[in-house]
Amino acid sequence: MAGSPVQVTGTVLTTRRVDAYHALTVVAPGIADRFRPGHFVTVAVGGRDSSMLTRRAFTIHDVKPDYGGTVELVFGVRGAGTAWLADLRARDTLDMVGPLGRPFPLPRDPCTCVLVGDEHGAAPLFALGDALQQRGCRIDFVLGAPSADRVFGALRARRMGETTTLTTEDGSLGMRGKVTDVLPGVIADARADAVYACGPMDTLRGVTAVAVELGIPVQVAVEESMACGIGVCMTCVVPVIGDDGVTRMVRACTEGPVFRGERVRFDDVGTIPFDALGAPGGRHV
Amino acid sequence: MTADLRTYLAHVELPNPVLTASGCGGTGRELAQFSDVHRLGAFVTRSITMAPRAGRPTPRMAETPSGLLNAVGLQGPGVEAFLERELPWLAERGARTVVSIGGGTVTEYTALARRLAGVDGITAVEINLSCPNVEDRGRVFARDGAAAAEVVASVRAATPYEVPVIAKLSPDVADVVAVARACVDGGADALAMINTPVGMSIDVDTMRPSLAAGTGGLSGPAVRPLAVRCVWQVHAALPGVPIIGMGGVSTGRDALELVLAGACAVAVGTALFHDPYACPRVLRELEELLQERGFDRLADAVGLAHRPAGAQPRKRTDLEESSL
Ligand SMILES: Cc1cc2nc3c(=O)[nH]c(=O)nc-3n(C[C@H](O)[C@H](O)[C@H](O)COP(=O)(O)OP(=O)(O)OC[C@H]3O[C@@H](n4cnc5c(N)ncnc54)[C@H](O)[C@@H]3O)c2cc1C
Ligand SMILES: Cc1cc2nc3c(=O)[nH]c(=O)nc-3n(C[C@H](O)[C@H](O)[C@H](O)COP(=O)(O)O)c2cc1C
Ligand code: FES
Numbered sequence: 076m077a078g079s080p081v082q083v084t085g086t087v088l089t090t091r092r093v094d095a096y097h098a099l100t101v102v103a104p105g106i107a108d109r110f111r112p113g114h115f116v117t118v119a120v121g122g123r124d125s126s127m128l129t130r131r132a133f134t135i136h137d138v139k140p141d142y143g144g145t146v147e148l149v150f151g152v153r154g155a156g157t158a159w160l161a162d163l164r165a166r167d168t169l170d171m172v173g174p175l176g177r178p179f180p181l182p183r184d185p186c187t188c189v190l191v192g193d194e195h196g197a198a199p200l201f202a203l204g205d206a207l208q209q210r211g212c213r214i215d216f217v218l219g220a221p222s223a224d225r226v227f228g229a230l231r232a233r234r235m236g237e238t239t240t241l242t243t244e245d246g247s248l249g250m251r252g253k254v255t256d257v258l259p260g261v262i263a264d265a266r267a268d269a270v271y272a273c274g275p276m277d278t279l280r281g282v283t284a285v286a287v288e289l290g291i292p293v294q295v296a297v298e299e300s301m302a303c304g305i306g307v308c309m310t311c312v313v314p315v316i317g318d319d320g321v322t323r324m325v326r327a328c329t330e331g332p333v334f335r336g337e338r339v340r341f342d343d344v345g346t347i348p349f350d351a352l353g354a355p356g357g358r359h360v
Numbered sequence: 361m362t363a364d365l366r367t368y369l370a371h372v373e374l375p376n377p378v379l380t381a382s383g384c385g386g387t388g389r390e391l392a393q394f395s396d397v398h399r400l401g402a403f404v405t406r407s408i409t410m411a412p413r414a415g416r417p418t419p420r421m422a423e424t425p426s427g428l429l430n431a432v433g434l435q436g437p438g439v440e441a442f443l444e445r446e447l448p449w450l451a452e453r454g455a456r457t458v459v460s461i462g463g464g465t466v467t468e469y470t471a472l473a474r475r476l477a478g479v480d481g482i483t484a485v486e487i488n489l490s491c492p493n494v495e496d497r498g499r500v501f502a503r504d505g506a507a508a509a510e511v512v513a514s515v516r517a518a519t520p521y522e523v524p525v526i527a528k529l530s531p532d533v534a535d536v537v538a539v540a541r542a543c544v545d546g547g548a549d550a551l552a553m554i555n556t557p558v559g560m561s562i563d564v565d566t567m568r569p570s571l572a573a574g575t576g577g578l579s580g581p582a583v584r585p586l587a588v589r590c591v592w593q594v595h596a597a598l599p600g601v602p603i604i605g606m607g608g609v610s611t612g613r614d615a616l617e618l619v620l621a622g623a624c625a626v627a628v629g630t631a632l633f634h635d636p637y638a639c640p641r642v643l644r645e646l647e648e649l650l651q652e653r654g655f656d657r658l659a660d661a662v663g664l665a666h667r668p669a670g671a672q673p674r675k676r677t678d679l680e681e682s683s684l
Contacts, residue, residue, distance in 0.1 A: 129423050
């Protein structure tokens with residue numbers, strides 16, 4: 076759990092372009108203090124009297140102690156909300172709620188971890204990498220995207236990771252293909268003990284399949300469409316198998332976004348599995 | 361001088377008129393991270409069903425201009441888990457809890473009312489009549505005065521007399537006043553309106569409906585004029601019946617609009633997704649607006665827009681001081 080999130084009116088400190096992405100640093104003290112890798116924030120978009128009612132969710136890329144605490148987000152423009160965010164300038168204000176969600180659990184003892192980021196999914200991996208290294212872990216990165224300009228954080232990964240493997244679907248950077256194509260080799264070479272992954276559902280499904288095949292634990296951060304981010308609207312659900320073996324439709328924003336990969340029924344995302352608790356005509360435990 | 365914001369649902373007094381809308385405040389715990397649930401006029405639960413329900417597949421929501429389409433499908437843990445895990449927590453926090461119930465048959469609504477009867481910590485029962493009637497080819501109860509009245513009458517009969525029963529109406533009807541009247545004749549102590557009208561959006565990139573369920577309920581400021589119209593019409597026809605107004609309330613001004621149309625309480629739904637502090641903020645703003653307009657009591661503003669053109673705002677005699 077996130078502890079208790081706060082709502083702050085943050086002030087934009089800096090904006091910058093990073094290849095295909097925009098990075099936004101916002102002064103948001105209460106949020107930076109409570110941050111753990113994997114947390115996300117939601118922001119209100121469109122200003123006062125906005126016609127956009129749902130909040131937009133973004134992983135926290137980084138926090139710094141400057142000005143009482145800053146939060147950095149990295150995003151690509153997708154629709155009207157992210158286009159509005161991309162137009163923000165220094166000193167503009169931003170309504171932000173966070174930190175939200177279940178962060179990445181960290182291993183108790185030093186071990187070797189592969190961190191997989193597909194597109195903007197790479198954003199939370201550097202703070203995670205720092206935390207893992209502080210615990211004496213070895214980290215290896217696998218970052219991918221459709222094209223070179225959408226691979227996020229390659230330089231930083233090269234500085235931090237024992238190894239860094241890049242993939243692009245068009246072959247413009249690193250290996251041609253997807254992160255899942257190179258993952259088995261990276262895990263084998265590093266003799267990895269665990270995998271952390273963040274990216275689109277399809278990628279997470281593939282990463283989980285690889286980790287399960289090789290018998291190592293995998294933590295995934297899912298991205299499901301969200302309206303509130305705080306657990307009240309029930310729109311962000313994914314089918315997840317609980318400790319009791321029962322599948323439930325659970326909220327990605329509060330029970331997640333980080334789940335054990337093998338617990339998420341990726342093939343059934345976008346459906347209500349017939350054996351889920353409360354499924355139509357299904358089990359009523 | 362602060363205005364007297366107390367309001368009444370039948371004989372039950374609420375300290376203030378701002379409630380959460382059913383299905384928009386989670387279990388209460390999520391909002392409690394931001395503000396105390398006992399400071400709400402009342403916390404209205406999502407619609408509780410007899411058995412656990414997994415709800416609809418995702419995508420369950422689509423944003424539309426100043427609106428939100430949702431097809432959550434009453435996901436919830438069922439009444440037993442609700443009574444075990446959710447209601448006691450709300451009671452512990454001192455929240456006044458309105459339990460919303462949903463069912464597919466009159467029998468199911470009645471069974472729910474019986475299960476809730478005598479349970480401590482229930483301030484009122486709200487009947488979500490926008491559920492498909494499985495015995496009438498899925499036509500929602502709220503569209504048919506007779507079916508709605510039948511549900512209301514059987515829930516009223518199964519509920520202890522001191523617990524008010526609220527019928528929640530849909531704007532998707534030819535004559536909302538007729539359904540309202542049928543519910544009141546069936547025994548409803550108060551009415552809530554509006555539930556979400558059914559809407560749809562199509563993603564022109566994928567060229568498919570945006571929601572997995574195809575259609576969904578429209579909420580948010582986009583539906584506020586519908587809510588104002590329904591509250592206005594029902595208050596004009598049934599001025600003595602307490603109305604909980606809702607639909608697109610996100611500021612004190614929006615709340616006051618529904619109050620002037622005839623609502624004695626106001627529920628905040630979709631605005632909570634945008635602003636988790638929406639309820640206390642709407643209350644504060646409403647209080648300021650009432651004071652600016654010289655009202656000592658919320659009750660004096662209820663339905664005030666109905667007064668004949670040119671008439672002065674009425675001042676009611678305070679019953680406590682009168683010799684009656
Ligand atoms: C936990 C989490 C972390 C995220 N982190 C990042 C990040 O670090 N960088 C980044 O670029 N993007 C991130 N996203 C995706 C980001 O939220 C969407 O790109 C954004 O909401 C799109 O808004 P829009 O108005 O531009 O697009 P539109 O398509 O116009 O949005 C319409 C609606 O759909 C919702 N929506 C659309 N796509 C998504 C999506 N993929 N996930 C959730 N809601 C969506 C929006 O909230 C909005 O309600 C994250 C999503 C989640 C759930
Ligand atoms: C996500 C969501 C879930 C809802 N669930 C319920 C429900 O379970 N029962 C119910 O009676 N109304 C439900 N409603 C309707 C609201 O209670 C309310 O009537 C409607 O949304 C209009 O108010 P608003 O514009 O403030 O949201 C739901 C609305 C939304 C947006
Ligand atoms: S986004 Fe609203 S419950 Fe998860």
